[in-house]
Amino acid sequence: MPRKPVARNAVLDAFETLLIEVGERGATLEAVAAKAGVSKGGLLYHFPNKEALIAALLDRFDELAQEEVEAMKTAPEGAGVYFIKASVWDGGPLDRSFVAASRLAEVAHEETQRRFAGIQQQWLEVLTAELGEDLARAVRYMSDGLYFNAVLENGGGREMDPSKTDAEVESLLRILELVRGKG
Structure with missing residues (x-):
């Protein structure tokens, strides 16, 4: 099943926003998932770890x-x-x-x-x-x-x-x- 680009972009947008607002330490996977409105499992579906999220950003x-x-x-x-x-x-x-x-x-x-x-x-x-x-x-x-x-x-x-x-x-x-x- 292909990954949904809308959800993936929402996660990436949330990560970007958290980096701007609270910096790298506050942009935890849990905070990103909450900001994007997805479960942590949903985030991990698109980005298996924080480095993958950073690479996409x-x-x-x-x-x-x-x-x-x-x-x-x-x-x-x-x-x-x-x-x-x-x-x-x-x-x-x-x-x-x-x-x-x-x-x-x-x-x-x-x-x-x-x-x-x-x-x-x-x-x-x-x-x-x-x-x-x-x-x-x-x-x-x-x-x-x-x-x-x-x-x-x-x-x-x-x-x-x-x-x-x-x-x-x-x-x-x-x-x-x-x-x-x-x-």
Whole structure:
């Protein structure tokens, strides 16, 4: 009998939510099952252990990050501008996946750290192709700061003040243009 993707996704969504809300230690199999509205046996049917759940979450993160890399490559405004604009928490699937995975990285989960490094390297390569190595790193750090500041200030999920966020993004875009010699 094939596994039901709806139940599997509900379990994975519950795990992601618990990682965001309570961290890795609070995201026990029992808590995940309760949050997903399934029995522990139902959870184990889809994910035989916590590592399998983590692996599925990281696969989701990889898929979403790959979509972002492709969007960067084809962005009409360019990868640098796209990357800065995309660094604002919007609560979308990539944001949630990123924060959930970062909770695993916080506890030194090696596979999570390896995947983060790979994704960051891909982002940097796309930015470098457009901006050169030094400016690409600066844009990545600007973007990281914007994103993490937003997550910390807003608890990683509350409504953000769009006027403040827009002003910060516009400021960083002006700096990018100045450094590129277009300002």
